[in-house]
Amino acid sequence: MVLERPRTPLVAAEVPDPEPGPGQVAVRVRACGVCRTDLHVVDGELADPKLPLICGQQVVGVVAAVGEGAERLRVGDRVGIPWLGWTCGECRYCRSGRENLCVRARFTGYQLDGGYAELTVADERFCLPLPAGATDLELAPLLCAGLIGYRALRMCGDAQRLGLYGFGASAHIICQVAADQGRRVFAVTRAGDEAKQRFARGLGAEWAGGPDELPEQLEAAIIFAPAGELVPAALRACAPGGVVVCAGIHMSDIPSFPYLDLWGERQLRSVANLTRRDGQEFLELAPRIPVRTEVTEYPLTDANRALDELRSGRLIGSAVLIVAE
Numbered sequence: 471m472v473l474e475r476p477r478t479p480l481v482a483a484e485v486p487d488p489e490p491g492p493g494q495v496a497v498r499v500r501a502c503g504v505c506r507t508d509l510h511v512v513d514g515e516l517a518d519p520k521l522p523l524i525c526g527q528q529v530v531g532v533v534a535a536v537g538e539g540a541e542r543l544r545v546g547d548r549v550g551i552p553w554l555g556w557t558c559g560e561c562r563y564c565r566s567g568r569e570n571l572c573v574r575a576r577f578t579g580y581q582l583d584g585g586y587a588e589l590t591v592a593d594e595r596f597c598l599p600l601p602a603g604a605t606d607l608e609l610a611p612l613l614c615a616g617l618i619g620y621r622a623l624r625m626c627g628d629a630q631r632l633g634l635y636g637f638g639a640s641a642h643i644i645c646q647v648a649a650d651q652g653r654r655v656f657a658v659t660r661a662g663d664e665a666k667q668r669f670a671r672g673l674g675a676e677w678a679g680g681p682d683e684l685p686e687q688l689e690a691a692i693i694f695a696p697a698g699e700l701v702p703a704a705l706r707a708c709a710p711g712g713v714v715v716c717a718g719i720h721m722s723d724i725p726s727f728p729y730l731d732l733w734g735e736r737q738l739r740s741v742a743n744l745t746r747r748d749g750q751e752f753l754e755l756a757p758r759i760p761v762r763t764e765v766t767e768y769p770l771t772d773a774n775r776a777l778d779e780l781r782s783g784r785l786i787g788s789a790v791l792i793v794a795e
């Protein structure tokens with residue numbers, strides 16, 4: 471499924487099989503999660519994607535061929551291909567354990583072709599090992615929604631009263647992790663969105679409701695929804711010393727707000743991308759909790775419908791494209 475131009479539907483197309491270059495593997499895709507970032511790319515909200523582009527950055531597949539010099543993976547290995555597709559290894563961020571900020575980083579489904587396809591290629595060093603015993607379908611949403619959400623959760627320190635703003639794919643995973651850690655989760659949805667609120671309570675949230683209905687002050691908030699007006703709202707909802715973490719790659723403009731909302735050592739920060747270590751840690755942790763993903767399946771050729779349903783806000787949990795049986 472090919473994106474020819476932003477703001478146009480993906481097109482089903484036959485393209486030549488990608489060949490693994492040095493250090494790469496070819497991966498036969500079995501499932502690919504549909505991420506909000508895919509939506510931002512398709513909707514033209516992220517600058518300069520590779521074009522034409524194959525979207526998809528939560529890829530579960532099996533190694534089909536190994537390129538020259540690749541020696542960690544074997545044909546038949548099941549792997550996950552996440553958003554972080556390549557880093558330079560040389561810049562000051564790479565050399566200080568912050569490859570998520572690499573100045574030359576390349577991202578899957580953005581600058582590199584991703585998993586809305588039967589076959590893709592990836593640098594073997596950035597493929598993630600997957601836990602045995604979980605299905606392709608269950609694992610796909612962990613690869614971006616899960617592990618970038620997990621990075622955002624770590625930025626909340628040991629906060630007990632945690633607000634999750636926007637209860638989509640990422641929040642539905644992180645809610646389970648946070649509850650397992652003994653935190654009290656407050657799920658903030660659109661006012662009156664009872665389906666999402668019920669869903670959140672079923673996954674361990676102590677409370678779910680609209681942004682103006684929070685029963686207590688928070689110690690931390692993660693904003694998953696791409697709505698800038700939630701930033702001052704979340705700061706106001708936090709007690710002094712609290713932190714607000716913006717977990718998405720794109721957000722509408724943040725309205726101006728009084729300094730008093732930030733005062734009291736409240737912090738506001740974003741989380742960008744992931745490191746390979748985040749991926750490995752989270753994929754080890756998830757089956758121990760165990761994280762249960764709520765998935766709606768679509769055939770690959772229905773990628774546009776999956777994106778539309780994600781855009782509408784009605785989707786519960788994660789959308790996953792099934793590519794091969």
Ligand SMILES: [Zn+2]
Pocket residue numbers: 557558559560561562563564569571572573574575
């Ligand atoms: Zn770098």
Ligand SMILES: [Zn+2]
Pocket residue numbers: 505506507508527553614615
């Ligand atoms: Zn993503």
